[in-house]
Amino acid sequence: MTTTSFTKKTLGLETSEPAVTPPSAAHQTNFVKKPRLASPKSKKRDIPEGLWTKCPKCGTMVFDKELDENLKVCNHCQHHFPIGARERIHSMVETCTFEEMDASMTSVDVLCFTGAASYRSKLEKNQASTGLKDAVITGICKIGDYRVALGVMDFKFLGGSMGSVVGEKLTRLIEQATEKTLPLIIVSSSGGARMYEGMFSLMQMAKTCAALAYHARARLPYLSVLTDPTTAGVMASYASVGDLIIAEPGAMIGFAGPRVIKDTTSAELPPGFQTAEFLLEHGLIDAIVPRKEMKPRLISYLGYLNNGRK
Numbered sequence: 001m002t003t004t005s006f007t008k009k010t011l012g013l014e015t016s017e018p019a020v021t022p023p024s025a026a027h028q029t030n031f032v033k034k035p036r037l038a039s040p041k042s043k044k045r046d047i048p049e050g051l052w053t054k055c056p057k058c059g060t061m062v063f064d065k066e067l068d069e070n071l072k073v074c075n076h077c078q079h080h081f082p083i084g085a086r087e088r089i090h091s092m093v094e095t096c097t098f099e100e101m102d103a104s105m106t107s108v109d110v111l112c113f114t115g116a117a118s119y120r121s122k123l124e125k126n127q128a129s130t131g132l133k134d135a136v137i138t139g140i141c142k143i144g145d146y147r148v149a150l151g152v153m154d155f156k157f158l159g160g161s162m163g164s165v166v167g168e169k170l171t172r173l174i175e176q177a178t179e180k181t182l183p184l185i186i187v188s189s190s191g192g193a194r195m196y197e198g199m200f201s202l203m204q205m206a207k208t209c210a211a212l213a214y215h216a217r218a219r220l221p222y223l224s225v226l227t228d229p230t231t232a233g234v235m236a237s238y239a240s241v242g243d244l245i246i247a248e249p250g251a252m253i254g255f256a257g258p259r260v261i262k263d264t265t266s267a268e269l270p271p272g273f274q275t276a277e278f279l280l281e282h283g284l285i286d287a288i289v290p291r292k293e294m295k296p297r298l299i300s301y302l303g304y305l306n307n308g309r310k
């Protein structure tokens, strides 16, 4: 068997040892495999980590600082990257007006659930990595001239899943809104009910919707904002019962995933299935609003819906 070795250096790629061009697959041996790692490693060195993010839609490398200044929206193709709950609240409410509610409420591992890792350890890990206690932040704030009850979910915390804390915090928020005659805005971003809490997470669907029914009975407006992704138990409860349902561009919105539906129905799914744009066309949502226009648009909707109350 013959092996070939080269001492040629690739321009711009300074490696400690000479780069070796691997021979064709027919001539491959263990001996020539190792040096192949040299060139991708040195390429990576050119891009410092945490400074650039590749846009999944247009493939452009976007400068992180630029992305932050642009509310995590790609300047080239307007792709909406995920944004944290605190950042979103900061982008929507008037400065220093957000009074957080139930900030220290945390989940209890009622079922002592253990899968690949225990629920308790997953909670601790997510609390440490996100700085959040659970997947939603709630509070009373001002948006424009309007006092509003606002709940914002964070997908980074266990996929924005709805457990008993998300359900309870939102229910308390809705009840506060009813009591104080405030309009309500909930920004959803969720993979659905939290399986680690079993039935306790499923009953949050009924609980939040019951509180919303009282809010609606008081003739107070509820604006539901759907972001990428809003699915399953959350979409099947409070996210889909807004007086106005608004979505961010390109958001994936649905109940079961497209693959499950395709397998169950054995039918070809239409193009754009379960995107905000598809659902606007089919009447499930009322408007698609880019992130940067969200605040002025919410203020204008509140003007229509809030009977002149400020």
Ligand SMILES: [Zn+2]
Residues within 6 Å of the ligand: 055, 056, 057, 058, 059, 060, 074, 075, 076, 077, 078, 079
């Ligand atoms: Zn892009």
